[in-house]
Amino acid sequence: MTTFRTYLRIFLSHRVYIAIYLVMLSLVGVFIGLSASPAATGEYQETSANVAVIDRDGSELSSALARRVLAGNNQVDVADERRAIQDSVARDRVSYLLVIPRGWGEGLMDAARQGGKAPELETYVSYYSGMGRLLDIEVTGYADGLYGMAATLGGGAAEVVSATDDAWEGSTQVSMVEQVASPLPASLVTAAEFASYPIFSSAMVCIAVLMSSVERRPVRDRRLASPESARTRNLALLGACATIGLVTWAWTFGLEVLVLGRSSLADSPVQLALVGAALLAYALVAASVGFLAGQLGVSESAANALANILGMVMSFLGGAWTGLSLLPDQLVAVAHFTPAYWVTRVVEGAAGMGRVTAKNVMPLVGDIGICALFGIAILLVGLVLGRSRGRSELA
């Protein structure tokens, strides 16, 4: 027990690592969650694109078109300058930028009278080209309406606009297919997916730092010379590692639930428990990787590098940052070999669970088990390596 307490004191004395990795990175996760859409996944929300309109025409028709496009979307103001247009499109600040050329309204009225084609509208789309498709349907639909009204009923621009606007009332009703269970808020899901990185890197760094200070030659000699049995000595070290893993998990997950998921505690406790259990399993995996690194005698700076690189690689491969649906199939095949993948599967599965039944929950519990098995396997490797290293050094 004394050694265990000493280990924890060593862990606590590395305040900088705790502050940077544990506190700061988990706060980052919460911020990312807060910036994700706050709505629960249960309500249907129409996609609203970031749209900008540059109206060079300024006619009644063009301003009616601009009004129509901006309604229901996020309006972004973009100056009619090349640099501003470049910036907004390249960064996807604007997914769809519509330029109504000079004389478009006149041209459309003339074309409608003579039955020809109306002048083209100019658009810039960012790489989010799906959004461009959506807005194109909206823009050409309304513009065709203007054209049709001008071609059939005729009259001045104002009449054409008001007739079209009258017809453009009402919209398709979209509803979610009902599901019994209330889903987790999207912000919590995003934060929980991101959490794999802070949990992994902080647990691993803290443990590796602890191990490297414990394994320093004089300390190590003193430890080995003590009358304590090897069993209790190693158990104390393992206990300290597991405690650090638990602390990282409790802090990260607790913070997320407190800030983002208080409502889910009552509404969807099972899903929340699944997410928590998955992250806990992952924290234990991180702890065993840290233990392994310590057993291998990895130096402090190398442990740092390993924690960051491994943590990022696993989070990316596991789809924690982009969602599993974005990953190509070959990569998903590879991702099966990382524990983070199973965690993300549990988080995504729990988030969209339609009904809390044993049939839905059990596969996710299985996934958590697989993640835990990774941890146990790595832990065993660490134990065996430590044993053989200890022997070879004694010999």
Added chain:
Amino acid sequence: MLASLRSCVLSLVRDKALLVWALAFPVIMTLIFMGMFSGIGGAYSAVGSTLGVVRDANYDAAVGLDETIQAISGPESSDHVCDVTYYDGAADAKAAASAGDVDAYLTVSGDGMPQLHVTQASVAEGGSLPTSVLSEVLDTYLHTRSAVERVAATRPELLANGRAIEAFTSGAVQTVRLSATKNPPSPDARYYYALLAMAAGMGATAGMESARRLLPTAGPLGARQTLAAVPRWRMLVGALLGAWLCEFVCLLVAALFMWGAAGVPFGDNAPGVVGAIAASSLMACAAGALCGTVPRMETGMISGITCLLSLFTGLYGTASQQLADSIEAAMPVLAHANPLWQTTNCFYALLYYDTPDAFLASCAALLGMALAFIAVASLRMRRTSYDHL
């Protein structure tokens, strides 16, 4: 100065930590990104979904609805946005949706209004865009139908001879796609640039290690160097140049790897890219040297700080990019004070802008930061050497 440069380069190459951070790290992450982003272009352009259609009396009674559905579901159609399965009743369609066979299903109410029912699973997986596209198509159908009805009410002869429908559905207004940027916008370039910036930031450990070796507290070697008859600033500059040289080479190789193996677009201005890498590695080394003069700093802190700053360059996925963008829009000064942001902006300006001013401004900002770091570091260096002797 040359001697400290040489010893610095030698010790950094022997140490391998720099190689890990500035070379192995970006190369490994590039390999991962390559796999990840092979599908991301498709994800940004995908609007497709599977739609169940309840084919009952109401559906058949809705004029032109079936034509609209066929137009957007035809496999050869350029307007293809969904694959359609027909069901006889709403209950069948709902069961299929619950089983995950279709993403959404369509019913028509008694007054001819189309209604979409979408499953939570499909929204959770693919976002609401595919559904929005479907509902937009249906909206356009609905609005056009109502427009034709209005025309028919005042001038029935236009409906009879087909001119009314023709006028609304001939597609008389088209949009044309223009390109504003020098190169087409790329969704993954941003990740790679943020990765390069992070690797540069992590390379600050090299500067830190080299500066630390000069400190009198660094052991007998440090003490001897402190006593040498060479001004402290010259040693510092020598060590710094050594660290910079190493990091620059590593990053250059990493960038070459990104360009060659992953096909990351860097624009056509190769000297500009090299300049950007040189400026950002110099900045990082100077920052590292400054950290090196603070005795309590550890290498772990540099990586932690770099991780944090990378958040604001948008490295950690879409959510962090949105956060970075909103901070940049709300507090541009804060965003621009982030050296890693300046690094990414250098590459970004080279890729997208046709004028060099933004690139030069970012490079100047990086060099300015580097000079400031060096100045403070050499001041601190003098103080630490006196304090500790």
